[in-house]
Amino acid sequence: MFYKIYKEHYKALIYLGLPIVIGQIGVIVLGFADTLMIGHHSTIELGAASFVNNVFNLVIIFSTGFSYGLTPIVGGLYGTHQFAPAGQALRCSLLANLLIAVLLTICMCVLYFNLENLGQPEELIPLIRPYYLVLLASLIFVMLFNGFKQFTDGITDTQTAMWILLGGNVLNIIGNYILIYGKLGFPELGLLGAGISTLFSRIMMVVIFVLVFLRSRRFLRYKIGFYRLGWSRTIFGRLNGLGWPIALQMGMETASFSLSAIMIGWLGTIALASHQVMLAISQFTFMMYYGMGAAVAVRVSNFKGQNDMLNVRRSAYAGFHVMMVLGFVLSLIVFLCRNHLGNWFTDSPEVAAMVTSLIFPFLVYQFGDGLQITFANALRGISDVKPMMFIAFVAYFLISLPVGYFCGFMMNWGIVGVWMAFPFGLTSAGFMLWLRFRQKTRTLAANSSYL
Known part of the structure; x- marks a missing residue:
């Protein structure tokens, strides 16, 4: 009976x-290739890459979180067969994403001129600076690509x-x-070459997406709205109303990792290089979860547009079931390979040994990561995004970062202590997001029944 209820949703x-x-x-293969190639080129470049990539x-x-504001809008329009307004929403999204890219570029320029004040090893600064600038130049192309991706x-x-x-990732690996x-x-x-390759591949991905959208017949009914309906202040307002809370929620989650990288930098180049290797491994699971989470957001937004709250809830819970199976399989793979992972990425025995020590906290936080990704996307699908900011602030700034500092430096557990914070932050976020989704959908279902 249980399987029959969720069977169609699983499919x-x-x-x-x-x-x-x-x-x-x-993307995972690209991250692995980047880390492998840089790590085998030199350990000091791996440390520099760790800092810049985390930032x-x-x-x-x-x-990316800001661009997610487009998904529930387009998903709801698609669910009710409003194709021309969906094309209009894409046009508004591209403008909004472009403006956000300019704002973030300015912020990152300010940070660039203060790199020496972040307490990183001095020998890394000459390598960090040129790599940082090249990645900064690619930011605008990331945002334009995100706009098209969230639309499709x-x-x-x-x-x-x-x-x-x-295709873009293959091009990047070859360029690397x-x-x-x-x-x-x-x-x-060396490291600068990796940055130039990343910039070129991101430019080409945007160019290809534009050509596909303009020339493919399957986008014809959306192009009518894209060209003819003009700008919409209403849609632009909704994009900002949805995009900023999602961006802040995802930004605070990532900040817990990025600020942890700064703390780890206080422990030296070896610890920072180990952190970079472990982050490449963690992307192996996160990006898988991300894919299923995006599918949850699309399905939930489609049913929300139809005011079908029963299937909104079933889509979310079916997504969580799939996520847990996926998490178990991926964690098992990482566990079985735990004694070899470090050696794949670097020739340094110190880095390899430190990577092995981080496997335990990595495995512990997989449940929480799958839980929070599922219900964060479910909440995005029903456009209930503002509470996610406060949940993220509590989970990542009031729980995760203080626990990381306490375990890593006050308890003297080093990098393992810093990583032990991630299970606390991700799991607490997951439970709070799940509680919010349950409460909100019950309210929406009751209001729908009343009407």
């Missing part, structure tokens, strides 16, 4: 989520973004190999 979520997951596997992960996740996801076309992501090591007559640029 639909896997159908929607699998292309997103496959696209994220490409930019915060910005990129924040900006919202209309249940998750395969287009998948293929573009995979050529520019990091100086192949095919190019100079050996």
Whole structure:
């Protein structure tokens, strides 16, 4: 009976989520390739990459969160067959994303001029600066890509973004190999080469997405709204009303990792390099969860547009079931490979040993990560996003970061202590998001029945 209730939801979520997951596997492979190539080029470059990537992960996740505001809007319009307004929403989203990219670029420029004040090892600063600037130049292209991706996801076309992501990541890996090591007559640029390759691949992904949207017949009914309906202050207001809370929620979650990287930098280059390796491994699970979570948001928003609260709830819980199965399988793979992971990424025995010590806290937080991603996306699907900001603030700033500092430095557990904070933050966030979703959907269902 239980399986029959959720069977159709499992199928639909896997159908929607699998292309997103496959696209994220490409991102995972790229992260692995980046870390492998840089790590084998030099440990000091791996440490510099760790710092810069953590800082930019915060910005990129924040900006991605803002772009998520488009998904419930387009998903609701698609669920009620309003195709031209969905195209209009894409146009408004691209403008909003562009403005956010400019704002974030200014903020990151301010940080650039204060890098020496963040307590990082002095030998890393000459490597950090050029890599930082190249990634900063790519930020605007990340935001434009996100606008197109959230649109196609919202209309249940998750395969287009998948293929573009995979192609871009293959291009990036090839560029890494050529520019990091100086192949095919190019100079050996090391870490800077990895940054240039990332910039080029992000530009090309946006170019391809624009060409696909403009030339493909399947987007014709959306292009009518994109070209003819003009700007909408209402849609633009909704994008900001949804996007900012989601961005702040995701930004605070990522900040707990990025600020932890700054604390880990106080422990030295070896600890920072180990943190970078472990983050590459953690992306292996997070990006999988992300794919299924995006499918949950799309399904929930479609049913919300139809005012079908029963299937809103069932879609979310079916997503959580799939997420837990996925989490168990992925955690088992990481556990079985625990004694070899560090050696894949670096030639340093100190870094490899430290990576192995971080496997336990990594495994512990998988349940909480799957829980919070599922119900954060479910809340996005029903456009109930403002409470997520306060939940994130409590979970990541009042729980996770203080626990990390206490365990890492006051208890003298070092990097393992800092990582032990993540299970506390992610699990507490997951439970609070689940409670909010349960309460909100019950209220919506009661109001719907009353009406």
